[in-house]
Amino acid sequence: MSGNPVFPGWYADPEGIIFGKKYWIYPTFSAPYNQQVFMDAFSSSDLVNWTKHSRIIDTTSIKWAKRAMWAPAIIEKGGKYYLFFGANDIQSDKELGGIGVAVADNPAGPFRDHLGKPLIDRFHNGAQPIDQFVFKDKDGQYYMIYGGWRHCNIAKLKDDFTGFVPFDDGTTFKEITPKNYVEGPFMFIRNGKYYFMWSEGGWTGPNYSVAYAMADSPFGPFERVGKILQQDPKVATGAGHHSVIQVPGKDQWYIVYHRRPLTETDGNHRETCIDQLNFDEKGFIKPVQITVEGVKRNRLR
Numbered sequence: 670m671s672g673n674p675v676f677p678g679w680y681a682d683p684e685g686i687i688f689g690k691k692y693w694i695y696p697t698f699s700a701p702y703n704q705q706v707f708m709d710a711f712s713s714s715d716l717v718n719w720t721k722h723s724r725i726i727d728t729t730s731i732k733w734a735k736r737a738m739w740a741p742a743i744i745e746k747g748g749k750y751y752l753f754f755g756a757n758d759i760q761s762d763k764e765l766g767g768i769g770v771a772v773a774d775n776p777a778g779p780f781r782d783h784l785g786k787p788l789i790d791r792f793h794n795g796a797q798p799i800d801q802f803v804f805k806d807k808d809g810q811y812y813m814i815y816g817g818w819r820h821c822n823i824a825k826l827k828d829d830f831t832g833f834v835p836f837d838d839g840t841t842f843k844e845i846t847p848k849n850y851v852e853g854p855f856m857f858i859r860n861g862k863y864y865f866m867w868s869e870g871g872w873t874g875p876n877y878s879v880a881y882a883m884a885d886s887p888f889g890p891f892e893r894v895g896k897i898l899q900q901d902p903k904v905a906t907g908a909g910h911h912s913v914i915q916v917p918g919k920d921q922w923y924i925v926y927h928r929r930p931l932t933e934t935d936g937n938h939r940e941t942c943i944d945q946l947n948f949d950e951k952g953f954i955k956p957v958q959i960t961v962e963g964v965k966r967n968r969l970r
């Protein structure tokens with residue numbers, strides 16, 4: 670079994686993904702904001718043994734980023750790896766920061782700044798520019814779904830990830846915020862349905878959790894179905910800000926998320942865990958059982 674957490678250290682907001690024959694996890698280094706000046710990544714061929722890749726990106730390569738490097742999202746396109754991240758925790762349009770994009774030839778980096786400036790540097794529809802997820806639709810179009818401060822937007826990415834393409838109605842950022850949304854959006858498709866997931870509650874507290882909606886399009890409408898990940902007083906508190914991995918070619922799914930050990934109350938004491946994500950016969954997500962054991966060894970072939 671993998672055990673939970675799957676690797677040691679305070680790491681949050683994990684983005685789990687498969688590249689080739691390896692699982693990768695890209696988390697936030699969970700520490701005071703001024704110490705969040707780099708990101709580490711972790712890889713595994715079986716979910717049990719994890720290799721740490723230190724400082725795949727840091728503020729020396731991203732000149733405009735000073736602190737609070739958060740919640741990475743990564744995709745591979747044309748043999749290059751694009752890492753999207755939040756930085757500086759901007760509180761208004763007057764501050765420098767927001768969502769950036771970096772690029773590398775290898776999933777372990779080193780990542781260099783793709784633009785030399787943020788990709789989103791201001792608030793749109795009330796959404797703080799953090800917590801981006803990059804979603805590839807069935808037709809190959811990439812969308813950015815992002816937002817903190819209880820607002821979530823979707824925007825159509827340019828092919829080279831240097832900016833956005835306006836929608837037919839002339840707008841660039843469409844708000845898709847569902848009820849109770851706070852931050853940490855994630856999207857995937859299963860059996861033709863779009864599953865939209867997000868975090869609710871405050872990330873420093875025990876009630877942080879994940880809920881979801883289902884729709885026929887990435888634009889919704891998204892009606893909240895319910896919570897599927899939350900604390901278990903016997904295991905851990907503050908379970909949230911997750912991602913989802915599908916085993917290629919199989920209806921087998923994992924949820925990668927962070928949680929706080931029962932012994933900890935410091936907001937930053939968050940650990941990265943993996944558990945199974947299961948569906949019922951109607952396609953609804955079953956509540957996740959958070960475990961100490963984690964998931965079974967599963968070597969990718």
Ligand code: FUB
Pocket residue numbers: 681682697699739740799800852853872910
């Ligand atoms: O780790 C920093 C922030 O914590 C994230 O961006 C939020 O979503 C929360 O998980």
